[in-house]
Amino acid sequence: MAVENLAFLIPLLPALAFVLTFFFGKKLPSGGAIIPIAAIATSFVLSLLITLRLLANPGEVVTQSYNWFAMFNIGILVDPLAAVMLTMVTFVSLLIHIYSLGYMSHDKAQSRYFAETAFFTASMLGLILSDNILQLFVCWELVGVCSYLLIGFWFHKPSAATAAKKAFLTTRIGDVMFLAGIVILFSDLFKIFNGAVPDGVYILRFDTIFVHIPEIAAINANIFGMEVSHITLITLLFFGGAVGKSGQFPLHVWLPDAMEGPTTVSALIHAATMVTAGVYLVARTFPMFMAAPSSLMIVAYLGAFTAIFAATMGIVMNDLKRVLAYSTISQLGYMMLGLGVGATIGAEAVGISLFHLVNHAFFKALLFLCAGSVIHAVGTHDMRQLGGVAKVMPITAATMLAASLALAGIGIPGTSIGTSGFFSKDAIIENAYLFGETTGSWIPYALSIAAALLTSLYIFRLLFMTFYGKPRTDYGGHESPASMTVPLSILALLALFFGGLTSKTFNTFVSDTFVNNFVNMDISALASLGGYQLAEHAGHEPMLILWMPLIVAVAGFLIAFLVYGLKIVNMDRLVSRNNPIYKLLYNRYYQNSIFTNFFSVKVIYEGFAFAGRAIDRGFDWIVSWFADLILETGESLRQFQTGAVQNYATVVIAGVSLLVILITVVMEVL
Amino acid sequence: MIPIVAYLALSAVIFSIGLYGLMTQRSGIRILMCVELMLNAANLNLVAFSSYNGDLTGQVFALFSIALAACEAAIGFAILMSIYRMKDTINLDTINILRW
Numbered sequence: 042m043a044v045e046n047l048a049f050l051i052p053l054l055p056a057l058a059f060v061l062t063f064f065f066g067k068k069l070p071s072g073g074a075i076i077p078i079a080a081i082a083t084s085f086v087l088s089l090l091i092t093l094r095l096l097a098n099p100g101e102v103v104t105q106s107y108n109w110f111a112m113f114n115i116g117i118l119v120d121p122l123a124a125v126m127l128t129m130v131t132f133v134s135l136l137i138h139i140y141s142l143g144y145m146s147h148d149k150a151q152s153r154y155f156a157e158t159a160f161f162t163a164s165m166l167g168l169i170l171s172d173n174i175l176q177l178f179v180c181w182e183l184v185g186v187c188s189y190l191l192i193g194f195w196f197h198k199p200s201a202a203t204a205a206k207k208a209f210l211t212t213r214i215g216d217v218m219f220l221a222g223i224v225i226l227f228s229d230l231f232k233i234f235n236g237a238v239p240d241g242v243y244i245l246r247f248d249t250i251f252v253h254i255p256e257i258a259a260i261n262a263n264i265f266g267m268e269v270s271h272i273t274l275i276t277l278l279f280f281g282g283a284v285g286k287s288g289q290f291p292l293h294v295w296l297p298d299a300m301e302g303p304t305t306v307s308a309l310i311h312a313a314t315m316v317t318a319g320v321y322l323v324a325r326t327f328p329m330f331m332a333a334p335s336s337l338m339i340v341a342y343l344g345a346f347t348a349i350f351a352a353t354m355g356i357v358m359n360d361l362k363r364v365l366a367y368s369t370i371s372q373l374g375y376m377m378l379g380l381g382v383g384a385t386i387g388a389e390a391v392g393i394s395l396f397h398l399v400n401h402a403f404f405k406a407l408l409f410l411c412a413g414s415v416i417h418a419v420g421t422h423d424m425r426q427l428g429g430v431a432k433v434m435p436i437t438a439a440t441m442l443a444a445s446l447a448l449a450g451i452g453i454p455g456t457s458i459g460t461s462g463f464f465s466k467d468a469i470i471e472n473a474y475l476f477g478e479t480t481g482s483w484i485p486y487a488l489s490i491a492a493a494l495l496t497s498l499y500i501f502r503l504l505f506m507t508f509y510g511k512p513r514t515d516y517g518g519h520e521s522p523a524s525m526t527v528p529l530s531i532l533a534l535l536a537l538f539f540g541g542l543t544s545k546t547f548n549t550f551v552s553d554t555f556v557n558n559f560v561n562m563d564i565s566a567l568a569s570l571g572g573y574q575l576a577e578h579a580g581h582e583p584m585l586i587l588w589m590p591l592i593v594a595v596a597g598f599l600i601a602f603l604v605y606g607l608k609i610v611n612m613d614r615l616v617s618r619n620n621p622i623y624k625l626l627y628n629r630y631y632q633n634s635i636f637t638n639f640f641s642v643k644v645i646y647e648g649f650a651f652a653g654r655a656i657d658r659g660f661d662w663i664v665s666w667f668a669d670l671i672l673e674t675g676e677s678l679r680q681f682q683t684g685a686v687q688n689y690a691t692v693v694i695a696g697v698s699l700l701v702i703l704i705t706v707v708m709e710v711l
Numbered sequence: 712m713i714p715i716v717a718y719l720a721l722s723a724v725i726f727s728i729g730l731y732g733l734m735t736q737r738s739g740i741r742i743l744m745c746v747e748l749m750l751n752a753a754n755l756n757l758v759a760f761s762s763y764n765g766d767l768t769g770q771v772f773a774l775f776s777i778a779l780a781a782c783e784a785a786i787g788f789a790i791l792m793s794i795y796r797m798k799d800t801i802n803l804d805t806i807n808i809l810r811w
Contacts, residue, residue, distance in 0.1 A: 687734055
């Protein structure tokens with residue numbers, strides 16, 4: 042049997058592992074971890090084989106489709122875009138599961154942990170494989186549930202329970218927008234088909250949607266007096282879903298709090314896979330964004346803004362994992378920017394964004410796992426209590442350094458020497474430059490360069506504060522077991538070399554997803570529909586532009602080295618609560634307070650309480666009035682029950698007599 | 712052959728006696744007996760019509776009715792027995808707790 046026919050097993054095996062681990066894990070050693078590991082390893086091999094096959098013949102897309110109900114189907118679509126995501130997710134998930142063997146070995150609820158992560162992997166793979174938007178949405182919600190369960194894994198801790206709730210509710214705002222987008226899309230398509238969808242045509246399948254993009258674009262809606270094309274409306278609602286899931290401003294607030302879960306969960310869900318689902322959604326529906334005027338602009342601007350916004354907060358956080366969380370938000374912003382610059386470079390944007398996504402998955406998972414290794418050994422994640430960890434944990438420190446270099450994007454422009462992050466982030470920044478040149482709007486480029494400086498600054502600050510210098514407190518600590526260091530080393534190799542090895546092939550491979558493939562899209566026609574000016578990437582940027590990201594990265598490193606390595610600046614004065622900038626950043630721009638204290642408490646809680654009270658009183662009045670009426674009626678009617686048998690007999694006989702008379706009369710009349 | 716009117720007349724008389732007793736008596740036993748009288752008047756009607764029409768269905772129905780009357784009497788007397796044990800009387804005027 043050919044391997045592509047087994048594609049449906051990729052999500053099913055982890056799902057099966059979830060069931061088995063959930064019911065029998067407790068009886069097996071280390072929580073039955075071997076079941077999900079074996080299942081995900083098989084999925085990984087399958088994904089890799091399919092990807093290699095696609096690499097050889099990019100046209101041989103795997104599609105399988107079954108009728109679900111009416112005009113909806115359940116189906117599988119493995120095109121280059123899905124294939125790289127599948128391989129990345131199964132691979133990272135596999136490594137993290139192996140790492141969890143060591144990391145979770147002291148936890149009593151191990152089997153629940155492995156069951157939930159297996160379920161998460163299954164849902165995520167289902168999301169990636171979906172060939173229609175409805176199935177994607179179902180899996181989208183499932184990964185949300187898994188995220189909720191795993192953030193609240195230690196639910197006996199109030200902070201974890203709150204964080205889980207916050208994550209669930211915040212992403213829900215985006216999910217509702219996503220659903221609204223699907224509903225509008227469905228009604229538009231239904232109208233386009235005139236309500237008569239032929240048999241075998243599944244209305245929400247991506248190929249059906251893409252074919253009908255021009256017709257959807259022709260439908261206009263009037264919103265607050267503005268003529269908005271439905272395609273813009275739908276794509277912006279989809280993007281709203283992505284904003285929630287991928288932690289873009291202003292819905293990013295849940296992601297730093299999500300660090301309450303086990304570090305492995307942060308690595309798997311909140312760094313490498315689930316949070317990239319939003320980016321994947323935009324990439325998946327990219328032809329629609331291409332045809333939607335101003336949607337891609339919004340994606341680019343918001344992405345660039347999130348990149349710098351989160352990075353500024355990353356430099357003041359003292360919690361190891363929180364720095365990484367803000368870093369994740371910032372890097373997700375880069376990915377969105379990478380998609381947004383599609384406004385000038387077309388489908389190539391999907392390639393560069395996905396390239397960064399995959400590289401980011403490797404180095405960010407690695408960063409989190411290193412942090413986990415430190416936390417596991419030392420027992421604290423407050424960087425102010427750490428320092429000099431490199432001496433006790435050499436492997437962890439070395440791999441962390443590799444990941445940091447990848448995140449900062451160190452490499453030599455114009456050659457194929459460099460860390461993974463260098464290739465992908467530089468591609469995004471360069472294209473942001475091209476975006477500026479074509480559209481005349483330099484804001485995304487400026488923000489992305491500034492964010493690159495801050496990225497380098499906060500990651501090397503973390504490195505210096507945690508791994509080098511003198512220990513600030515007397516912590517114990519030891520190098521982690523092999524089940525943890527081996528995944529670290531593998532990821533470190535990928536973080537260093539994956540980008541360099543694949544930078545030539547990856548982009549074309551993924552960018553061709555929408556060309557000569559599952560559906561053959563004419564990107565330039567779509568771009569003219571969306572009013573975008575496509576430009577040729579001629580490589581005519583000045584040398585300075587090519588070197589700029591490296592220069593700011595090195596600058597960031599130097600600042601971190603001088604301040605945190607050599608300590609030439611007295612930090613106590615800078616980080617005092619009197620410094621307004623520090624205060625602003627440390628309090629996360631007060632956005633959290635506004636959301637919680639103003640929005641949640643004042644608007645939602647008190648507002649709803651007021652409305653609820655009014656409604657409650659109204660209903661109360663109606664219900665009481667009705668109850669009183671019934672009571673009074675009953676009071677008068679009960680006099681009838683005298684308790685004397687003769688009275689009842691009289692009534693019965695009178696009734697019967699009346700009936701007889703009536704019947705007689707009626708019979709006479711008839 | 713006795714004409715059917717005779718049966719019907721007898722039945723009506725018995726029914727009226729039963730009805731009169733039901734309305735006027737105070738003793739639970741008597742009331743129960745009156746109810747039995749009314750039932751039997753109805754049975755008489757059934758049998759009479761059955762015989763008159765040459766159809767056995769009415770007689771079968773009467774048999775059912777008799778069986779039901781027996782059950783009713785058994786339950787009624789059992790209730791009266793326990794009422795008597797509690798209250799030392801079966802005068803229904805005094806037994807009127809099921810009222811407003």
